[in-house]
Amino acid sequence: MKILSPKQIAEADHYTIKNEPISPVNLMERAATKCFEWISSNFENTKSVKVFCGTGNNGGDGLVIARLLKNKGFSVKTFILPLGNKQTEEFSINLKRLDDVCAKIVFIEKQEDLPKLSPRDLIIDAIFGNGLNRAPEGLSKNLIQYINEAKATVIAIDIPSGLFSGKSVTAKDSVIKAHHTLTFQVPKLAFFLPDNKNFIKDWTILDIKLNTSFINKLPTKYHYFTAQEAKATYKARNDKWAHKGTYGHSLIIGGSYGKIGAPTLSAKAALKIGSGLVTAYIPKCGYTIMQTALPEVMAETDHEIELADFTPTINATVIEIGPGMGTSDLTLAGFKKFLQNNKTPLVVDADALNCLALNKELLTLLPKNSILTPHPKELERLIGKWDNDYEKLEKIKIFVEKYSIILVVKGAYTLTATKEAFYFNSTGNNALATAGSGDVLTGIITGLLAQGYSPREASCFGVYIHGRTAEIYTTNHAPETFTASLIADYLSDVILELQE
Numbered sequence: 001m002k003i004l005s006p007k008q009i010a011e012a013d014h015y016t017i018k019n020e021p022i023s024p025v026n027l028m029e030r031a032a033t034k035c036f037e038w039i040s041s042n043f044e045n046t047k048s049v050k051v052f053c054g055t056g057n058n059g060g061d062g063l064v065i066a067r068l069l070k071n072k073g074f075s076v077k078t079f080i081l082p083l084g085n086k087q088t089e090e091f092s093i094n095l096k097r098l099d100d101v102c103a104k105i106v107f108i109e110k111q112e113d114l115p116k117l118s119p120r121d122l123i124i125d126a127i128f129g130n131g132l133n134r135a136p137e138g139l140s141k142n143l144i145q146y147i148n149e150a151k152a153t154v155i156a157i158d159i160p161s162g163l164f165s166g167k168s169v170t171a172k173d174s175v176i177k178a179h180h181t182l183t184f185q186v187p188k189l190a191f192f193l194p195d196n197k198n199f200i201k202d203w204t205i206l207d208i209k210l211n212t213s214f215i216n217k218l219p220t221k222y223h224y225f226t227a228q229e230a231k232a233t234y235k236a237r238n239d240k241w242a243h244k245g246t247y248g249h250s251l252i253i254g255g256s257y258g259k260i261g262a263p264t265l266s267a268k269a270a271l272k273i274g275s276g277l278v279t280a281y282i283p284k285c286g287y288t289i290m291q292t293a294l295p296e297v298m299a300e301t302d303h304e305i306e307l308a309d310f311t312p313t314i315n316a317t318v319i320e321i322g323p324g325m326g327t328s329d330l331t332l333a334g335f336k337k338f339l340q341n342n343k344t345p346l347v348v349d350a351d352a353l354n355c356l357a358l359n360k361e362l363l364t365l366l367p368k369n370s371i372l373t374p375h376p377k378e379l380e381r382l383i384g385k386w387d388n389d390y391e392k393l394e395k396i397k398i399f400v401e402k403y404s405i406i407l408v409v410k411g412a413y414t415l416t417a418t419k420e421a422f423y424f425n426s427t428g429n430n431a432l433a434t435a436g437s438g439d440v441l442t443g444i445i446t447g448l449l450a451q452g453y454s455p456r457e458a459s460c461f462g463v464y465i466h467g468r469t470a471e472i473y474t475t476n477h478a479p480e481t482f483t484a485s486l487i488a489d490y491l492s493d494v495i496l497e498l499q500e
């Protein structure tokens with residue numbers, strides 16, 4: 001799914017109005033009706049709804065929602081914040097329609113007009129939407145702060161007021177902290193950025209039937225990787241004559257004394273996602289552990305308690321390097337030698353990333369399209385500090401272009417960044433905030449590469465699958481009880497649902 005800029009969304013609105021054709025006021029009615037349906041079914045027992053509207057089209061949506069809720073029997077009060085002396089035409093039409101159903105409407109002209117709010121109120125935020133063009137100040141900023149202080153449940157229409165969909169927020173106290181955001185047609189870039197976590201919690205995309213062939217033609221760097229993309233990426237096994245060689249050979253290089261679990265988790269994940277063969281290259285101290293934990297996995301060994309020689313003998317389809325590897329001088333020297341001689345596609349994680357961060361000149365030795373899977377701290381070591389998330393995205397772009405690699409930046413919305421496009425993942429939850437879950441992710445990506453998925457596919461799809469296991473688990477288990485070892489047990493459920 002595409003993530004579009006405010007300008008592109010406005011273009012899609014206009015194109016739809018002109019070519020469906022549909023009048024702007026009817027498009028507003030369609031959009032706001034979707035919001036109303038969601039609100040009335042999720043908050044059917046709510047006694048008091050307070051709708052706050054600006055005087056642009058976001059405010060117009062608020063007016064329609066107020067009317068529909070009132071008609072359905074909700075107790076509704078509507079508050080309007082005049083933005084200059086301007087009202088859009090659709091706003092004005094809907095103000096009259098709301099007036100016609102004898103709704104309570106109050107204009108907020110000054111601070112004293114702000115209504116009493118109770119934590120039991122349901123607040124609809126329709127002050128600013130896609131048309132926000134500067135940070136709210138004065139009365140609009142006061143209103144936003146006042147709503148945030150009320151501790152009531154807040155539903156934002158399209159986007160929390162004060163939040164820019166594609167640039168950073170400077171005044172963090174002038175943005176609505178929404179509990180839920182009902183957004184139209186496509187998600188906004190701001191939703192995926194950790195800087196905005198206080199403003200955006202849950203959100204739902206409402207399909208307001210903007211013209212899809214127009215949207216399909218709009219260029220964008222940003223995408224949201226959902227079940228639809230995952231289904232399109234999945235390559236079903238239908239080769240009757242396949243043998244284990246058909247599905248590739250994954251080599252997992254990692255481990256050190258006390259950290260053999262990391263490559264073990266990766267190797268198991270690579271195997272369970274379907275790599276035909278898996279070999280682990282580990283220090284000698286890990287030999288019995290690996291062979292006992294995973295009888296299907298072959299093992300080759302290096303020095304006693306750490307990796308130093310990096311001399312695996314197999315001809316692998318893909319190599320994962322780094323889990324539990326450590327960064328001792330001996331390991332670092334061997335790792336350098338390995339990179340100088342290696343031509344096989346790489347998935348680079350954990351301590352291998354730290355080795356690269358300590359010796360940035362090694363980055364040029366990575367084969368083209370290598371996949372690096374840093375968590376935010378590892379990312380910072382690689383690309384340096386950033387002031388805000390938009391700067392981080394810019395630095396990521398420069399980094400992937402400079403080294404011709406793919407970055408998988410782990411987090412609540414894991415980002416797969418390629419030279420061509422950035423993909424935010426749609427699955428996962430905090431059950432994955434558990435030791436070793438990153439090692440499993442790299443194993444999954446490695447196993448997918450071994451089977452012939454492209455580096456971009458293996459990254460986006462692997463991240464999707466990994467996240468989905470946690471979602472399936474938490475439908476009937478407590479998130480606290482999820483462990484990295486359990487992830488592999490849910491891979492089958494994910495694949496079966498992709499086949500549906």
Ligand SMILES: NC(=O)C1=CN([C@@H]2O[C@H](COP(=O)(O)OP(=O)(O)OC[C@H]3O[C@@H](n4cnc5c(N)ncnc54)[C@H](OP(=O)(O)O)[C@@H]3O)[C@@H](O)[C@H]2O)[C@@H](O)CC1
Nearest residue numbers: 013028031056057058128129130131132133134135136158
């Ligand atoms: N188009 C369609 O058909 C559909 C659109 N839809 C809905 O429309 C929304 C977009 O509506 P919109 O374009 O009217 O902009 P909106 O967000 O209401 O605000 C604009 C007003 O705010 C003002 N303003 C901006 N920043 C300000 C600030 N800091 N402080 C004070 N004022 C500020 C700005 O004034 P100005 O900059 O001119 O001074 C202008 O008056 C979209 O999010 C969705 O909800 C849906 O119904 C689907 C169909």
Ligand SMILES: Nc1ncnc2c1ncn2[C@@H]1O[C@H](COP(=O)(O)OP(=O)(O)O)[C@@H](O)[C@H]1O
Nearest residue numbers: 410411412428429430432433435436437438439
């Ligand atoms: N709150 C969360 N929501 C979604 N995914 C999460 C969350 N917390 C962690 N994860 C996922 O769990 C994994 C953690 O990886 P990492 O930090 O490398 O852990 P480890 O080093 O223990 O293996 C990443 O894939 C990350 O995206």
Ligand SMILES: [K+]
Nearest residue numbers: 125128159161
């Ligand atoms: K809003």
